[in-house]
Structures are given as structure tokens and as C-alpha cells.
Amino acid sequence: MRPDILNPLFAEVEALKGVGPALAKPLARLGLARAIDVLFHLPTGWIDRKAVDVLDMADAGRIVTVRVTPVDYRSAIGRGPFRVRATDGAGNYLSVNFFGGKPGWGRKLLPLGEARIVSGKLDLYGQDLQMVHPDHVLDPAEPIDLPAREAVYALSDGLSNRRMAQLAEQAVGRAPDPPEWIEPSLKAARGWPGWRDAIGRIHADPADAPARERLAYDEIFANQLALMLVRASTRRRRGLPLSGDGRLRAGLRLPYAPTGAQARAIAEIEGDMQQATPMLRLLQGDVGSGKTLVALMALLAAVEAGAQAALLAPTEILARQHFDTLSRQLAGLPVSVAVLTGRDKGRTRESTLMGLADGSIDILIGTHAIFQEAVAYRRLGLAVVDEQHKFGVAQRMMLAQKAAMPPHLLVMTATPIPRTLTLSHYGEMDVSRLDEMPPGRQPIETKVMSVDRLDEVIGGLARHVAGGGQAYWVCPLVEESEASDLTAAEARAAALAERFGAKVGLVHGRMKGPEKDAVMAAFQRADVAVLVATTVIEVGVDVPNATLIVIEGADRFGLAQLHQLRGRVGRGEGRSVCLLLWNGTGGEAGRTLSETAKQRLLTMRRSTDGFLIAEEDLRLRGAGEILGTRQSGEAAFRLATPEQMAALIETATDDARLLVDRDGGLEGPRGQAARIALYLFERDAAVALLRGG
Numbered sequence: 001m002r003p004d005i006l007n008p009l010f011a012e013v014e015a016l017k018g019v020g021p022a023l024a025k026p027l028a029r030l031g032l033a034r035a036i037d038v039l040f041h042l043p044t045g046w047i048d049r050k051a052v053d054v055l056d057m058a059d060a061g062r063i064v065t066v067r068v069t070p071v072d073y074r075s076a077i078g079r080g081p082f083r084v085r086a087t088d089g090a091g092n093y094l095s096v097n098f099f100g101g102k103p104g105w106g107r108k109l110l111p112l113g114e115a116r117i118v119s120g121k122l123d124l125y126g127q128d129l130q131m132v133h134p135d136h137v138l139d140p141a142e143p144i145d146l147p148a149r150e151a152v153y154a155l156s157d158g159l160s161n162r163r164m165a166q167l168a169e170q171a172v173g174r175a176p177d178p179p180e181w182i183e184p185s186l187k188a189a190r191g192w193p194g195w196r197d198a199i200g201r202i203h204a205d206p207a208d209a210p211a212r213e214r215l216a217y218d219e220i221f222a223n224q225l226a227l228m229l230v231r232a233s234t235r236r237r238r239g240l241p242l243s244g245d246g247r248l249r250a251g252l253r254l255p256y257a258p259t260g261a262q263a264r265a266i267a268e269i270e271g272d273m274q275q276a277t278p279m280l281r282l283l284q285g286d287v288g289s290g291k292t293l294v295a296l297m298a299l300l301a302a303v304e305a306g307a308q309a310a311l312l313a314p315t316e317i318l319a320r321q322h323f324d325t326l327s328r329q330l331a332g333l334p335v336s337v338a339v340l341t342g343r344d345k346g347r348t349r350e351s352t353l354m355g356l357a358d359g360s361i362d363i364l365i366g367t368h369a370i371f372q373e374a375v376a377y378r379r380l381g382l383a384v385v386d387e388q389h390k391f392g393v394a395q396r397m398m399l400a401q402k403a404a405m406p407p408h409l410l411v412m413t414a415t416p417i418p419r420t421l422t423l424s425h426y427g428e429m430d431v432s433r434l435d436e437m438p439p440g441r442q443p444i445e446t447k448v449m450s451v452d453r454l455d456e457v458i459g460g461l462a463r464h465v466a467g468g469g470q471a472y473w474v475c476p477l478v479e480e481s482e483a484s485d486l487t488a489a490e491a492r493a494a495a496l497a498e499r500f501g502a503k504v505g506l507v508h509g510r511m512k513g514p515e516k517d518a519v520m521a522a523f524q525r526a527d528v529a530v531l532v533a534t535t536v537i538e539v540g541v542d543v544p545n546a547t548l549i550v551i552e553g554a555d556r557f558g559l560a561q562l563h564q565l566r567g568r569v570g571r572g573e574g575r576s577v578c579l580l581l582w583n584g585t586g587g588e589a590g591r592t593l594s595e596t597a598k599q600r601l602l603t604m605r606r607s608t609d610g611f612l613i614a615e616e617d618l619r620l621r622g623a624g625e626i627l628g629t630r631q632s633g634e635a636a637f638r639l640a641t642p643e644q645m646a647a648l649i650e651t652a653t654d655d656a657r658l659l660v661d662r663d664g665g666l667e668g669p670r671g672q673a674a675r676i677a678l679y680l681f682e683r684d685a686a687v688a689l690l691r692g693g
Contacts, residue, residue, distance in 0.1 A: 239278030244304030285434030286610035287567025307381025476553025544572025
């Protein structure tokens, strides 16, 4: 239960003075629904205001505050500004300009002959000093409270910086002064203020480095403590020891001998499953490194031990691909495999549910449908989650509740995206890494081109298809909307169909299952030569003849997603190419790109190493939400930057471990304070959820 001293911070944002329905809307667009959200909406920068008595051209470009007296008005013709000509104490002239065609506003703010304090950016227009739309116009007869340094906040339409600062001040006023959770000698060595002092200081002076570092540390510490408590909880629970005899695995006909990395991972997983403590292991592997084979060995080991196993995939396409692949590999072995997705209805679904309940189905492959209440297992011993970043801890908890004893859990990721990378370095999972490629994998050549060379690309695609090749065409990420992405995909498919006719297929997330399966089957048969897909769907079809992928609008994608999409080719013996088309004009990539987008595309061109790419993605985008389902750094760490994460993570982990091992855990005096930190940074709910995995 949340400590009472935090309740004022967790009040709805409307509890702040002056916040009504109108102001709540722009706050909501920023994700500021409660007072604590406003409190943690830290300034992104600051303005230094220089108070001057006399205007000086040397101050052009700076924010200055000066007392002036308006002497005349000059209205422009047409769309020009309304100018107020004013003088300072030494008789120097300043033109205060207002755009927008409403001179009445300027006349009201700056009446002729009456002194006013103006503060804003001083500019030089020819040889004249001017100030366009001053930030502040104040009457010197009234109290003047303009700080020398003013915080600057991220804003949305309808919300001014001044209003945001006022709301932040109210939120700071609601903040309690909690007991200290940081180890005293660490706090003293770093020169950090107390928590309440730090949050007040950072809103007053965004350049306060000790205050900002303290707040970042608190958030990281709370996160590390939560993960540590989860791991301790997992260690205390009793699971189902599973020790297979190898008879099913011996009957497999493998396409190649397992690599050394695969053999190590299989041995680590097998060792974990033999323990009474439930396994919680992350299997990291680059695209094509053979994770499916490792997962298959784990599934068979569970079946050999008399248990059932489940394999979860993030999309229906991947679930059915896994089902087809495993069915072929297990042909001739006494293993019953079934698939269950949201589209399975009627007798087929009932038959699957009965088989799970009576134990006649050994391995179930499916999507979120296998979480449903009606799905009951006779003896679930192992769950394998493919594409770990698609499943949050809440879903893993639901899965754990499907068994009398918590099942062993193996999560896999094709590319160690930032969130998974962070979790594996600092989280509660043991890690197996596949850092070798099976024999026969071909390197993929990556090229970066501007979309203004689209005709060349389509010409090259025509030659590729004429030579019997197949290709993927991934459409640009328009916005976070399937409808918008679908429009882009449909337009591209129609344009390509004018050139290639019926050889173009389209796959998107809104298609019904049978329609989707029909297009995929046609692509696998090579009846479709060019498969156009939206970005919201994982095109997980293994088609060795598809050796070209075109990713349109590649500058809008994250590195992990680009790398994973690139992995759809290079699965056969032929040379494979990935074309990254960026939106812009000019012959050279990077001319109109943001620096971050340019770095992403250059990284993709230079490297096919998924682990290196993940590290770069972490640097460019942040750690992401470790305790949820988002995969890039947008919300989990609101105060800590990626740079602060890198600098403080080890110290925070050591401090959390010291609290758990030496200082009495959450029961000791410092632990009681740490409980407040867990609630303050909302890691209390994460602790409960993470007990599911």
C-alpha cells in the first residue's frame, strides 16, 4: 500500500490550482495526468537573463531584461509587425516588435510615456536593436520576480513555459521530505542533496548538476532494487524439476551439427530445468544464429520428462511458421504438437483445449490466445517466449498462473534490442548468448540510397525478378497508426503492380487469417515475387529464394527493427542485398537527415553484428522500458538519461545489493525508506508483476 506521505503527489493533475478541462488536454498530450507526472517533467534547458540598465549592441543574441519607456508606435502595412519604439535610461532606442496584425495588444502592454520592464532576446536589425515578442512585459511599480535563470520545459499546444513552471512549483510544494534511502557514505562522497531538496533545486535551476544526478540515481536505484527483489523471490519459489532422458532429441534429424554456442546454450538450459528453482533465462542471438534449434531442444527435454511445453510467438504468422517448422522437424517422433491463435474457433479450438487439459498435446504453439482463462494445461513445465520484447511481465505472469508450480521460462530475442540488452546486463535473468553463425549463412550487403533514386531501385528490382529472384518491400513507418501505414503499403503495392502485375502480394495486420496465409503461401511457392508489407507485421517467413529486401523510409526506423527486417534475407546460398531508402533529396545519404538517423543508417551499412547494433541503438535511443512492453526509451526512465544510466548503474546495483544483503532488506530502517522510493518511482507494481517472470 502506498505510503500516505506520497498521496498528494499521486493526486490527479486537476488538483493543481488553475488546471481545468482546457489545460488538462495539453498536459495529457505530454503524459502529465497526475501531480507526480508534473513533478518529474524536468526542465530540458534554461534561459539566462542578463539584467542591464543600458542597452549595448554587444549583448545582441542574449536574453536581456531592461527598463524602457515607449515613445511612439509604428504600424506596418500588410503583414509587417507593429513596432513600439522605446528608449532606455541613456536614451538608446529599442524597437519592440509584435507580429500577428493586432496592434491593440502592443499598445496595451507598452503605453506611451509609461516605463516598463521588458525581457526577451535582443537582436540586431541592421544597426538597430530590436526585441521581437518579449517574454515578459512588467510594470516597475509592481513586484518584479524575474529569476536570472529560468527553466525551459517541453511543451504542447495550449501550454506556455510560464504556466508549466507555475504547475511545477505547485507540484514541488506537494513533495514530501522522505527519509534517506541512499547509503550515507555514498551520498556524502557524491555531494548529493536530499531528495526533496534535489527536486526543488532542479526546477529552480536546471543546470544544478548534483541535483540532477541525485534524481537520476534515485530512479536507477529503485529499478535495480526492484529487479533484485524479484530475483530473490524467484530463487525462493519451488518449481518443477525436469530431467529429460534424451530419447526424443536423439531421434531428430538436424540439418547441421549444433555450433559451439548452441551446444553451450542447450547445456545451460538443460542444467536450469533440472533444478527445483524455476528457470528464468534469456537467450540472445543474432538473426539466423539458430535460436529455434535451441528452443526445440528445450521443448523436447520437457516432453521427455513428462511435462507439457508452450511456445509463444508475438504474431499469428510467426506462430504458424513455428508450427509448420516444428511439425516437419518432429515428423516420425511420438510428440503431439498443436497451434492455438485467436482465429481458431469451434471444434478445432475445443479439440486443442481438451488435448491440453488431458495431456495428449505435448507442445502448444500460439499467440496471446494461450493466456486465455479457458486454456488449461495438465502439466505445464516449460514456456518459451519468442521475441521477448513483444511480451511484458504482465503476460508472463498470466502464463505462470497456468501451472500448479511455476513453469521454467526461456525468453528469446532475435536482436538484443535496447530493453533486452539492459535487462540482460542488469536485470533478473540469466543469459545465454549465441555468438556464432551456423554454416551456410551468407553475409548481407547493405546499401543506403535516397528515395529520389526510386526509379533506379525499381529497375534493379525488375532485373532481380526477371532472374527468378524474390524480394520483400517494407513500407515506411508513417506514424503510430496501422491505418496510415496500411495506406502507404496499399499505394506502394498498387504502384509496383503496374510494373509487375500479379507477381506483387500485399500483407498487412488488418487482413483476415486465411487471406494472409494465402499470400504467404503464394510467396513461398514463388507465385508472388514481391511481397509488400506494413511495418506493424513481422514478416517471419523463411524463403531462401528471397534475397532482396527494400526498406522504404528507413530513416524512421530504429536500429533493432532495421536489423531484424534485414534478417529476412540471407537465408539461402545466394548473395543477398538490403536497400535502405531514406526520405530526402540529394545524392548523398545524410544531407537532409537528422544526425541520429544518419548514424543509424551508417551503422547498418557498416555492420551486420546484431550485438554491436544493439549497443549503438542503446546509445542513440535509450534503455527503454525494462519493466513493461515498450522497447525503446520513452517512458520507463523519466529522470535518468542513457548517459546517466551508464555512469550510475553499477553503483546503484551495488547499493541495492548492500541494502538487501547487509542493511536488513526492506525491513531495516534504510529498507523502510527504500520502500518509499519503490512507490515513488512506481516500481512497487513492477515487483508484483515480475514475479511472473
